[in-house]
Amino acid sequence: MSLETTSEGQPAVPVLECRGLTAGYGTVTVVRALDLSLQPGRVLAVLGPNGAGKTTLMTTLAGMLPRLSGEVLVDGKPIPSARPGAANKAGLVLVADDRALFTGLTVRENIQIAQRSGGPDLDAVMEMFPALKKRLKVPAGAVSGGEQQMLAVARALVQRPKVLLIDEMSMGLAPVIVEELLPIVRRIADDTGAVVVLVEQHVQLALEVADDALVIVHGDVRLQGSAADLAAHPEHLQAAYLGETVAAV
Template identity: 70%
Template sequence: MARDIDVSLREGVVLAILGPNGAGKSTLLNTIAGILPRCAGDIALDGKPLRSGKPIEMNKRGIVLVPDDRALFTRSTVRENIQIARKSGAPQLDEMMDMFPALRDRLKVAAGQLSGGEQQMLAVARALVQQPRVLLIDEMSMGLAPVIVDDLLPVVRRIADETRAVVILVEQHVELALEVADEAIVLVHGSVRLRGPAHELARDRERIEAAYLSTGDNF
């Protein structure tokens, strides 16, 4: 469980949430998305409070989660997965293919037949056509080869820059996450152990290592 977290983010900012397994990172994202009810505290968008435990309402307000299991319709095609989620006025399919060109020739392929990297691209594309104000991405690199992660994580920076959405990224690839993020928080046992500008934390590897090693985990 994450606690005592006070964060205010402006448009187009990428916040990396780092920390060892069990630190509360995914719990935090699921709480922001309304999937888990809040035990305490408030979440607001444009200064207006959001009700706890209301995922549909959160989504309508523009908070969109890409879960760690990607939650794709595996029997539906790439095109169908995107079209099902697309809101009126959202980016067209061609725009999504510009951001994820590897999917362009896979539009008629069932999501369940895609590679892990392609599935992650589809999960993010499906989130983008929901026109997020706040995009939550849980473990984008989970189960992916490092070379795929190297290509995918920079897309996070592009999304924030082009859509002006706030992106909150939970990620185990610490160094890559800090490269694309503006700000970063390191959670340990649900509490904030470190926080600050991502570029400053990237230069302070020893402090990050100390936070992880205090739990017995490495990164």
């Protein structure tokens, strides 16, 4: 992942940094010694087979699980372990794989309840999700799966994320819907400067919108590099998914 510099030539402070992050449950280690450094506007695709540790990584970054060891920093400031409120206040916002919507509230109410002072207003968010504009008065439980995913991301955006964590955007959705949704991830990063960490099973689609990618297998990073390079070498991806160690491309 590229090292950017400031106008004075000094290394820029990463928006998101992980130093030796180890995550798991009690004495069970699931993710081992992960190092990350992501500059503003970067999209990182986190890939890997089921059970690799991707969701554990996301919930640990969001402060919902205690870290077993290592550090997480946002804008160079350490984030305390297992304190989701502190993580959210620092700018780490999670879109969980179950979307966690208030299904009895309307689309508008779901967004308004998450609105943070200084964040984008409803009209600004609707420009990114025009399909939701006609559904504002409909209960969240009554809209389609694709619209629910849009709503989950919209609700995250009004919280002014510095780091947007999206866990399995495509969960339960038809591939054609995924093709419509994933480019929005690219637009979010480009328009807001937020770092986006995207866990996704649709590998090629994820690589098309990402800048960087890594493959986790059994908690270890098997492959890491630019998304374009990984997309150009599917044989390396296949080997990584099979658990073989592959040199970074």
